[in-house]
Amino acid sequence: MATATENHSRDTTPPTEHHKGFHPVHIDPSPLSHARSNNELRLAAFGGEYQPGLYRPPPRKIANPAPLGLSCFGLTTFILSLINIGARGVHHPNIVVAVAYAYGGLVQLLSGMWEFAAGNTFGATALSSYGGFWISFGIILTPGGFEIVEGLEAKGVDQFYNSFGFFLTAWIIFTTMLLILTLRSTLAFFMLFFTLDIAFCCLAAGYFNFDEAGPNATCIKVGGWFGVIAAFLAWYNAFAGMADDTNSFFVAPVMHFPWSEKAKERNAQATADLENGVHGTKSD
Template sequence: MWAFAITVFLWSFYNVGTRSIQGDNAIIGMGLFVGGLAQFMAGMWEFPRGNVFGSAFFTLYGAFWISYAASLLVLGVNSFDSEGPVQRDAIGLLLIIWFIVTCFFFMGVVTRNISFALLTFFWGLSYLLLACSYWSSRGKQNLRDAGGAFGFVTAVIALYIGLSELHDSEYNLFRMPTGTIRRTQA
C-alpha cells in the first residue's frame, strides 16, 4: 500500500506544481519501479494468500503506473503546458479509463471497508478531475490543482491503511481502525 501512497504523493506534488515543478521526470522513475513494479509484485503475492481484492487492486494499479510512465515516455511529454492536443487527448483517455476502473473498485468495497471506500472515492475523483484538466481549454490548472489535492487525500488514506496493516500483521500491539464493516448472516 505504501508504494501506491508515495507514488500518488509525488504525482500530486507534480500536479499542483509544487516548487516550480514543470516536468514529469521524477514521476516516470517512481511510476515504473515503485508504484509500478513493486506494487505489481505485491498484487501477485496477495493472490496466493486468498486476497482477491488486494491482488486485483495492487496488480492493476501497478500496471497503471507502468502504463502511465511508459505513455509519458512514448508521447514525449515533458511538461503540462508543452503537451500538444494529441498528447492531452491520449492522457485524458488513459485517465478516464482508470476513473471507470476505480469506480468498479469503489462499488466492490463501499459496503465492506470504509477506509478503502474513501481511498477509491478520492482516487476516482482525482482521475476524473485530471482527465478533465487535459481536455479543458479553460481552467485546466484549477482542475489539475483539484485533482492533485484529491491525490494528496488519497495518499494520506493509503499511508494510514498501510500503517494499519503493518501494525495488525507484524506488531499486534493495537489495532488501528479502518472502518471494516462486518457482514451479518441472515
C-alpha cells in the first residue's frame, strides 16, 4: 500500500496558478463564501462606500457602515434645513436637538467608528466628525441645559451670533478639505460635499450679518435650501451603497468623473474592445 508521502510524490496534477507564480486563493467551503482575486479588489469607490480613493478597503467582516452614516446625516440635515427655510412657519430648531443627539450624533459617530474597523480612513474621519458636529450642535441649542446661548447673549447679542459664525466657519474649512478629496471620485459624492459646503457658507454669512431681528434671513434661507439638497444627496449616496441585485431592481448611477482612474480604465477597456472588434471583423 502506498503511503501518503509516496502518493504526494507521484502527483501528476498539472501546475496550478500557485506553481505559475500566482498567489493561491483560499476557497471557503461555505456555499455563501466568495473568493476575491486581486483584480476584483481593484474597484474604484463610489458614493455609497464613502471612500473617494481608487481602491476599496480590503474585504471586511462587517457590513458597510457608510449608508447608515449617510442616512443619519441626511435625515438630521433635512429637518434642520426645513426649519431654516421656514417651512410651514416653523423657525425654532428645538426639535432638531433630539435628532442631533440620537441619530445624527450618536448613530453617525458609531458608523464612523465602524468605518475605522472597515479600513476606510476617509469615511471614518468624515462620519465621526459630522457625528461630533451634530452632538455639539445639540449641546449649543439644548433649551435651558448648558445655557451656552443664554450665557453669550447676556454679554451681548453679537457675542452669540459671532461665536456661532466662528463655529460654522470652522466646519466650512473642514468640509472644503473633504471636498478636495472627492475630486477624483464620483459626481454624486462630490456634489454632496459641495452643496454642504455652500450651505455652511450661507449659514455662516447669515450669522455674521445679523441685525436687531436676528441672523440675515435671506442667507439662512438660502443655506437651508442647499442643506435640503445636501440631505437628498446624502440619501442618494446611501441608497447607492445599499442597492444591489439582491434587493433592488436597479442600481443608482453615480457617474465617475472623466479624469478619475475608474473612468480612464473603462475608456481604455472600451477602446480595446472596439479595436478588437474591428480587427476581428477584418480577419473574418
